[in-house]
Amino acid sequence: METPILELHRAAGARIEEFEGVALPAAFATLEKEYAAAKERAALFDTSWHATLKLTGRDRVNYLHAITSNDIKDLETGRGVFALLLNPQGRILSELEIYALAESVLARTHASARERTVATLKRFIIASDVKIEDATEGTGSIAIEGPRALPAIKELCGVDLEERVRMSIRDVTVNGILCQLVRRSQFNEPGGEFIVSREALAPLWLALLAAVEAQGGAPIGMAALNALRLEAGTPWYPADFNEAMIPHEAAVETTHISFNKGCYTGQEIVERVRSRGHVNRMRVCLQFSTMAPPAAGTKLQASGAEVGFVTSAAAMPNGKPAIGMGYVRREQFASGSVVEFDGGTATVTG
DSSP: OBOTTHHHHHHTTOEEEEETTEEEEEESSOHHHHHHHHHHSOEEEEOTTEEEEEEESTTHHHHHHHHSSSOOTTOOTTBEEEEEEEOTTOOEEEEEEEEEOSSOEEEEEEGGGHHHHHHHHHHTTTTSOOEEEEOGGGEEEEEEESTTHHHHHHHHHSOOGGGSOTTBEEEEEETTEEEEEEEOOSSSSSEEEEEEEGGGHHHHHHHHHHHHHHTTOEEOOHHHHHHHHHHTTOOOTTTTSSTTOOHHHHTOHHHHOOSSSOOOTTHHHHHHHHHHTOOSEEEEEEEESSSSOOOTTOEEEETTEEEEEEEEEEOOSTTOOOEEEEEEEGGGOSTTOEEEETTEEEEEOO
């Protein structure tokens, strides 16, 4: 899969790379320039790595509530929530962003989980009045984030996102282009994400680019975005949690799970782990001793024994050491714990 505006990025001089099976811009300029734009002004980035599903039918809300890990039934129109699809063993089949719309439900996941997610959702329909439309091929998305992102968005479509809650969604128009705007953040700065039809993605990108540049910002690629989100402690599916993990190991139980709803697939394991009070391994943030980030899958050791592995890592600008995420055993959960890898050490930072 590739972003629908790949050629537009190439024409702008972007370096293109594959990220979890999706071709996206890796960089438009240096890491230092892109990082500074995001932290000081505003960053524009292509988020077309999603699979996008539209659910209709009178049972759509109750159906999703019954099979996912979060509270969908009480979700107000125009609001969204993160949720998980789990297998009976409690392992994570898919991460979902679920948004309640007036006549439908919008569900998004990573493109790499598209086929499995659609198949899993359809398998549970049985006698429910639910229709699932895979709208991935006709949809793209773009985000703006940073200290000057909200003024840029307000200038574009007249919406003040400061007045809206996180994960809220509404229809907006940008230069005559109909979009859905979500108040959404990848690296804990103010921002919003525009979801739009595939054919409108290129003119939307150009309109957003002009607004961002007017705020002193710039487009950024996945290398800078990866560094920014790791610095903010934001895990990405499927890089940092996937079918190899259960929610408590992935440390997403507070953001992706409701403990006040009825049964769903995998709930028994989730409740059992919660009642036990701990897991034997867990996702943590890491500060490496090297400037070059270790590869995903790099083994972590303590006292000569293997205690975990790296899931993702990124180089940082201005000569700072690399950062990342990974899994370690319970003995290394505490902030300040030091583990080793081939070529350096990693310190647990959270």
